[in-house]
Amino acid sequence: MTDKRLKVRVFGVVQGVGFRPFVHNLAQKHGLVGNVCNKGPFVDIEIQGGEQKLAAFLRSLRKEAPARSIIRQIDTQELPIAQYNGFAILQSENTGGEVFPSPDIGICDDCKRELFDKNDRRYLHPFINCTACGPRLTILDEMPYDRARTSMGRFPMCKTCEKEYTSPENRRYHAQPVCCNDCGPQLEVIGNESCRCADINPIIAVRSVIRNGGIAAVKGIGGFHLCCDARNTQAVSRLRMLKGRPAKPFAVMVRDIDAAKRECYVDAIAEKHLDSPEKPILLLEKRCNGLVCEQTAPENPNLGLMLPYAPVQLLIFNYPDGEGFTDCLVMTSGNRGGEPICKDGNEAAIKLSSMCDIILSNNREIRMRADDSVMSLYKGKPYMLRRSRGYSPLPVTFVKKSSSAVFAVGGELKNAFCLGRGDKLYLSAHIGDLSGVSSVETLDDTYKRFKKLLRIEPEVLVCDLHPRYNSTAYAKMLANEQGLPILQVQHHYAHVAACMAENNLDGEVIGVAFDGTGYGTDGTIWGGEFLRASYDGFERISSVAPFAFAGGDAASREGWRPAIGQLAAVCGFEKTKEFSQALSLCSGEQFAAQTGLIKSVFNCVTSTSVGRLFDAASAILGLKRVSTYEGEAALALETAAERYLADGGNHCTLPETNTNDIIKSLAMKVLDGEQSGKLAYAFHATLAQVVLRGCEESRRRTGLSRVALSGGVFANRLLLQLCEKNLTAAGFKVFRHSLVPCNDGGIALGQAAIALYRK
Numbered sequence: 001m002t003d004k005r006l007k008v009r010v011f012g013v014v015q016g017v018g019f020r021p022f023v024h025n026l027a028q029k030h031g032l033v034g035n036v037c038n039k040g041p042f043v044d045i046e047i048q049g050g051e052q053k054l055a056a057f058l059r060s061l062r063k064e065a066p067a068r069s070i071i072r073q074i075d076t077q078e079l080p081i082a083q084y085n086g087f088a089i090l091q092s093e094n095t096g097g098e099v100f101p102s103p104d105i106g107i108c109d110d111c112k113r114e115l116f117d118k119n120d121r122r123y124l125h126p127f128i129n130c131t132a133c134g135p136r137l138t139i140l141d142e143m144p145y146d147r148a149r150t151s152m153g154r155f156p157m158c159k160t161c162e163k164e165y166t167s168p169e170n171r172r173y174h175a176q177p178v179c180c181n182d183c184g185p186q187l188e189v190i191g192n193e194s195c196r197c198a199d200i201n202p203i204i205a206v207r208s209v210i211r212n213g214g215i216a217a218v219k220g221i222g223g224f225h226l227c228c229d230a231r232n233t234q235a236v237s238r239l240r241m242l243k244g245r246p247a248k249p250f251a252v253m254v255r256d257i258d259a260a261k262r263e264c265y266v267d268a269i270a271e272k273h274l275d276s277p278e279k280p281i282l283l284l285e286k287r288c289n290g291l292v293c294e295q296t297a298p299e300n301p302n303l304g305l306m307l308p309y310a311p312v313q314l315l316i317f318n319y320p321d322g323e324g325f326t327d328c329l330v331m332t333s334g335n336r337g338g339e340p341i342c343k344d345g346n347e348a349a350i351k352l353s354s355m356c357d358i359i360l361s362n363n364r365e366i367r368m369r370a371d372d373s374v375m376s377l378y379k380g381k382p383y384m385l386r387r388s389r390g391y392s393p394l395p396v397t398f399v400k401k402s403s404s405a406v407f408a409v410g411g412e413l414k415n416a417f418c419l420g421r422g423d424k425l426y427l428s429a430h431i432g433d434l435s436g437v438s439s440v441e442t443l444d445d446t447y448k449r450f451k452k453l454l455r456i457e458p459e460v461l462v463c464d465l466h467p468r469y470n471s472t473a474y475a476k477m478l479a480n481e482q483g484l485p486i487l488q489v490q491h492h493y494a495h496v497a498a499c500m501a502e503n504n505l506d507g508e509v510i511g512v513a514f515d516g517t518g519y520g521t522d523g524t525i526w527g528g529e530f531l532r533a534s535y536d537g538f539e540r541i542s543s544v545a546p547f548a549f550a551g552g553d554a555a556s557r558e559g560w561r562p563a564i565g566q567l568a569a570v571c572g573f574e575k576t577k578e579f580s581q582a583l584s585l586c587s588g589e590q591f592a593a594q595t596g597l598i599k600s601v602f603n604c605v606t607s608t609s610v611g612r613l614f615d616a617a618s619a620i621l622g623l624k625r626v627s628t629y630e631g632e633a634a635l636a637l638e639t640a641a642e643r644y645l646a647d648g649g650n651h652c653t654l655p656e657t658n659t660n661d662i663i664k665s666l667a668m669k670v671l672d673g674e675q676s677g678k679l680a681y682a683f684h685a686t687l688a689q690v691v692l693r694g695c696e697e698s699r700r701r702t703g704l705s706r707v708a709l710s711g712g713v714f715a716n717r718l719l720l721q722l723c724e725k726n727l728t729a730a731g732f733k734v735f736r737h738s739l740v741p742c743n744d745g746g747i748a749l750g751q752a753a754i755a756l757y758r759k
């Protein structure tokens with residue numbers, strides 16, 4: 001039997017996931033010789049031996065690849081026989097081309113076990129990791145992924161770690177962030193003098209603060225969290241007060257799956273996602289006998305749960321200091337409202353000191369921030385609300401391969417940007433709301449790191465159409481600086497394109513964008529649109545009925561303002577005044593001021609925003625007149641409707657199809673004494689009818705029958721489900737989001753897809 005020599009090139013996420021050690025062990029197992037090398041965009045293997053052994057090797061390469069790797073393609077090529085001395089892992093080389101840096105990976109079971117094994121040399125080591133788990137994107141400077149190109153570069157390995165790192169049979173073989181108590185980074189307590197003395201263990205100090213009802217800021221993988229005992233109403237209320245966040249739900253980190261099952265309904269699918277290596281925050285239905293206090297997610301039927309994913313978090317829950325400790329912690333991003341998450345000790349000392357009693361930091365630097373990802377489940381599949389740690393920077397593969405490279409800045413709220421090249425679209429981690437200066441600085445910094453990491457040099461910039469967005473200003477500044485062309489894309493068109501790109505669609509679709517607000521091509525505020533859309537362009541076929549409201553930013557928090565605008569649009573000011581008084585929508589002065597503005601068209605906008613429609617309905621049903629966070633009023637409406645269904649309520653709709661008439665009809669029915677839960681449901685079901693009618697009209701006019709549902713309103717799973725049901729029954733093929741958010745966190749993907757397609 002003669003030997004053969006092959007060159008095998010593996011493309012995909014093959015760096016930072018233990019791929020080379022895996023190849024090494026596989027070669028040895030099959031008695032083959034050769035070498036493996038990281039090239040940045042791919043891994044190259046030279047492999048030589050008997051033909052059958054080679055075939056077995058190639059089969060195993062695909063089948064047994066490390067859990068966290070994603071193989072996109074394997075190319076093989078025969079080479080002339082050469083001389084090898086066994087099988088070697090060669091130094092990484094830098095070559096141009098597509099690169100796939102790995103997202104951060106939650107701690108694996110083996111590391112978890114060692115962490116609490118008294119006889120292990122990494123017993124209680126807060127930075128334990130291996131080739132299968134640990135930080136990746138957040139510590140990375142450049143590809144290829146090697147220790148020197150991460151923030152672990154400044155921590156030389158001790159002799160023992162180095163031995164593990166260089167022993168092929170070890171599970172830390174070539175694990176770049178490998179370290180131990182002797183050579184790794186150190187925890188440090190900042191700010192509080194009494195906790196600073198060297199003889200107090202930082203973990204014990206944090207546990208003691210939390211046990212006594214205090215708040216701790218803890219540096220994790222992608223930034224700081226603020227945490228406190230989720231069972232302690234006083235502690236949670238204090239955190240709300242200090243963070244200036246009266247009602248928006250806090251996420252909860254539970255010690256283990258048992259605690260999760262005590263707090264929420266967790267089925268097998270939910271458990272799989274909770275305990276996945278990505279470790280997202282998963283929205284789950286609360287149980288009534290949980291221990292998490294009401295203040296954590298007030299008036300909310302759901303709770304966002306996650307499991308510990310960094311060793312330091314496990315240590316906080318389980319440190320053997322002989323004291324009891326809570327198994328559920330509020331874990332909210334360590335930032336001031338709307339700002340990016342704090343990533344280093346100095347920043348935390350400045351921004352978080354006033355919100356906590358102790359700050360636990362460490363000297364392993366975070367290169368790129370990554371907030372926790374947030375998702376819910378829809379029909380057993382992930383339905384992403386914030387795509388960040390664990391998912392970014394995995395690319396979306398685009399239907400068309402372009403020779404160009406683009407940078408899409410994204411939207412203004414929930415900002416995430418997107419870099420695209422070839423047929424790959426890379427969404428960044430969550431940046432935040434760009435209304436603040438520090439968020440724009442973070443966007444700039446993250447963009448520069450991201451493009452260096454991915455080696456993408458954009459030739460086109462993309463931003464929103466809104467003339468007063470900071471994102472638009474930033475893109476224009478960059479375009480000026482670098483002499484690059486800029487493409488401005490209408491907000492809802494970008495939403496629809498994001499849904500198309502995620503679903504691998506080409507050609508034309510009927511795009512339904514139900515959203516908060518976005519700047520329209522006619523200068524009015526859109527948000528309830530039926531579009532004929534392809535990557536080449538779009539046409540606005542129709543929209544929900546426009547209405548006027550006043551109050552600028554206040555109107556997006558105070559649902560009574562659009563409510564009055566909508567009532568006035570169909571029944572005049574006199575009748576609206578009667579409704580307003582009977583429903584206690586607002587005070588007499590507020591009414592006079594609001595209608596005065598509408599009449600004079602001063603500080604007043606015309607809008608088709610379905611988001612505002614939800615706010616108006618919520619106000620009219622007496623559920624939420626004023627929101628303290630985005631989506632609060634809509635959530636109250638969805639919750640009331642779901643409760644109506646859970647209590648055995650029947651399907652029902654309102655006869656109206658004009659959205660302003662729907663609001664008037666709701667007002668009349670409330671005054672007739674109709675139950676608010678039933679009306680909340682009828683509102684959802686009627687809107688789903690509006691969507692069906694809009695799509696039917698669009699189909700008549702265009703002949704299209706594929707529908708893409710996008711926009712922040714579709715975070716509402718009841719509406720999504722009703723729309724999908726109606727549309728499918730009427731013969732439409734429905735596409736929706738899954739791993740890319742339907743809200744503004746996803747629009748950069750649509751912007752990038754449009755620009756890349758046109759190049």
Ligand code: ZN
Nearest residue numbers: 108111130133
């Ligand atoms: Zn591990």
Ligand code: ZN
Nearest residue numbers: 158161180183
């Ligand atoms: Zn060590």
Ligand code: FE
Nearest residue numbers: 515516712744
């Ligand atoms: Fe939007």
